[in-house]
Amino acid sequence: MSETTAFVLEIGCEEIPARFLEGAEHDLGERLGSALREARLLVQDASAVKTASTPRRLLAYVPALLRAQPDRIEQLTGPPVKAAFDKEGKPTRAAESFAAKNKAHVSDLKRVTTPKGEYLALEVAEVGKPAVEVLVEILPLVLGGMTFPKNMYWTAKAGPLFVRPIRWILALLDEGRGPMVVPFEFAEVKSGKFTYGHRLQGSQPVAVADLNLDFLLEKHLVVVHAQKRRERVRQVIKALVEESGFKAAADEWLETWVVNSTEWPVPLMGGFDPRYLALPREVLVTVMRDHQKYFAVEDEAGNLQPQFITVLNVPGDPKGLIRQGHERVLAARFADAEFFWNADQKITLAKRIPMLSHVTYQAKLGTYADKIQRMKVLAEKNCGELERSGSMNAAERGHALRAVELCKCDLTTQMVQEFTELQGVMGGLYAKSQGEPAEVSEAIYDHYKPVGIEDSCSRSVVGAVVSLADKLDSVVAGFSVGLEPTGSSDPFGLRRAGNGVIKLLVESLPGLNLERLAQTAFARWEAGLSGGDLEARVLAFLRERMGYYLESTGMRYDIVRAVLRTLQAGFVPSWTVERARALEKVVDTDDFAALSAAAKRTRNILHKSAELSDFGEMGEPKKPAKPGEELDLYEAYFEMKEQLARYESECDYTAAFRALATLRPTVDAFFDRVLVMDPDEQIRSNRLRLLSHLNVQVFLRLADLAEIAPATAASTGRG
């Protein structure tokens, strides 16, 4: 008999939500694999656990499981030899009782040397248990350890908890002559030897002979591997649209959803009345994709066709009833949307402006009318700065302010009340259809963008200005009434808004100073509302978002920290990014690493020095009288300070960091040859003053060089 056998586990559930399925399958594989490994039941290098899943089952298959745990010798450590024998060399009570406890004689004990000294020990041969015995123990723990984003009870609060009710468990070991049940109970269900096919097959149990269930279940209308279902969906969709020359709109999210909510996927094409094509594409696609889970069909140029593809979970539609049903549902939904589209247009967005004073933004923050007023002030300020820097003209300024006025008016339309995910988009579409300039309608359309850090920004500067005003106002307003995010709770979505602020300022509106912008926002709040440290808290929060943005671009954490600690020059997110990128280029050079070490050393000396607190007021260091390393550093410092100022004003951070690196030999020589803590008080304090200025004006100027991790740590950190 071979040493290994196969094992299969199937957890039969009521329909597991599509969004949880991949995670659940992965979790089962990981937990079972590590439990088997820990139990010494896996052959080394064997491709341990294979998994599969459908909405009604989670599967794990182990092709090579040891029939039994290998035997092993376990060493039990007893008392130290010193305490085990008395002066005459007779065993003490400690030795006797250790032996007795383990059913052995003192003569059976060995001496072993450990780091703590010599000890008595007993070697016990442990006979490995058969796989089935081990499985019975570990399987309930494996299943019980599984976690899901949302669990449920289905018998009682005291009963089992899982993602959905478990209705059968198949657990079989291959015993040569046939499969053997691994008998255990989980979630009040006893394991057995049967599986079940597709729902259409009714509730007849299916006996299992071969432990690889793929083939058996396919005969019962279940494709267990998601990848295989995906390929099938792709192939059939391709075949469906091939003749017409059309294509299904690419949609990975929808494809995954469909794959994870079927056992036997069969794409089917249906149609709708072409008159609905007069509705905006966004509306049609939202209804088809988000509400009905249909793929939209397009021609080569991307124009929607009056067709859709749904994916059935049955082999076919012999009587055409299923297609008819889907077509009727879609027609009803489109009829609703058409009604909203026409009804909403009877009142233009502009006429809806006064209605915003009846739409609450947040209890303590008033209505959307109030929010629009605040956004206007911010937008005006931004436009002013952008105009001065030549990034915007007067016409664009007008468009931006118009877009601000109109951007929230779609909240009062029936379409947005029905399809809330279309807010902003609908505003843009209505604005366009009502003859607002394209710049205005596009800005409204885009003004929620970027929705997350991965989302793109608005198409135009005008749109970016509107979006920035919206998001910055949300952040400042939210903080002003205590809605700031804490831990995992962020009730007002301020982190996301903050991320949007940073992304817009880096990618769409470079050069704007966030600190000054935020001040404009604060000016809108009464002193009472803002409270003492509101401004500081908001800026700290936005700095944190800045760090998050940098990290999301793959920037090393020490570089992120280094540039975030230096914001004296004002908080200009686009410059912060440039400084980080420039620093990244030089950070791994030897000169820079040495300079970073020098910066840390300087910081330490200054910290230790009792006179530290006085440096700020003591003015610049005096020029050392004698030539030498101190005078060299003194002169290099002033020259460097000037150079950095020049590069900074030109925003040439790469040149600035390169220049900084040239300081290394002078700094190194100073620390090698000069004793800072000279006994002479005057000399000492002048040297400390020089270091203090060097620290603030050079080491901290563009980034906090002391934050840079040593090369080895940094390179492992990057892997």
Added chain:
Amino acid sequence: MNFQEMMIRLSQYWASRDCVLALPYDMEVGAGTMCPETFFRVLGRKDWRVAYVQPSRRPADGRYGENPNRLIKHTQMQVILKPPPVDIQELYLESLTSLGIELRDHDVRFEEDNWESPTLGAWGVGWQVLLDGLEITQFTYFQQCGGIDLEPISVEITYGLERIAAFLQNVNNVYDMMWNNKQKYGALRLQEELELSVYDFETADAEACRQMFDLNERESARVLAGYDGIESDAVRHRFPLQKAFELCLKCSHLFNILDARGAVSVTERVALIGRVRKLACRVAAIDVDRKTREAVSA
């Protein structure tokens, strides 16, 4: 199959599965869940199976009878199974067969949808059941009711009867479907939809509705406050809890009218829902307390 035949078949089906056939509740409710046959019976430990047809009102869904699919007052078939049998999904699918739906010719799907009633402090986990893309049933494993963890769990199956009927009769407009073999749904219901819409959207006096809300809330709270001091089992036994619950339901419906009328801001909305929920949770707590005491003394 006409509309009334459907109600009869479903009733027969669930009656044959040991369900009590209860009467529709004689008050305005937003859903069958709000009826005492569900709200009180899912609380406590006693087994329970019930099925009933329940007209349910959603003022905000009113469309003056002009929309072919949306109704202020739609008809639910509500089924409660406590505790749920292990073959509950098969039982449900069989009930569709009893309506003449040949499962082999259709695509029935259980798609994740977790139901919640914030006014009742009730929520559950489950699915919406789709028949060829049409949502026909809400299928829920109740987890909490009145803010109380359920022990045992109940399954709630709520059929949307108009949708299923329109599907079975292959009509596109709900008002065209046959109630019996002579009368259309529209003949019975169209005028009512129009009038209810006119009242809820136009005529309703928000101030009067608010006052009625306050009044019902106060009366319900007053009744409920009387439970705390009760010491004798006999007095506790005759405590009018169901009436306090009915007053709470009145608040819920008045809130729905205010909401449809557009008289409620987003924040006020949360506050009003919270006030109704507070009553409902208090009712549930008293119910469980009384059931526990009576079980102990029995």
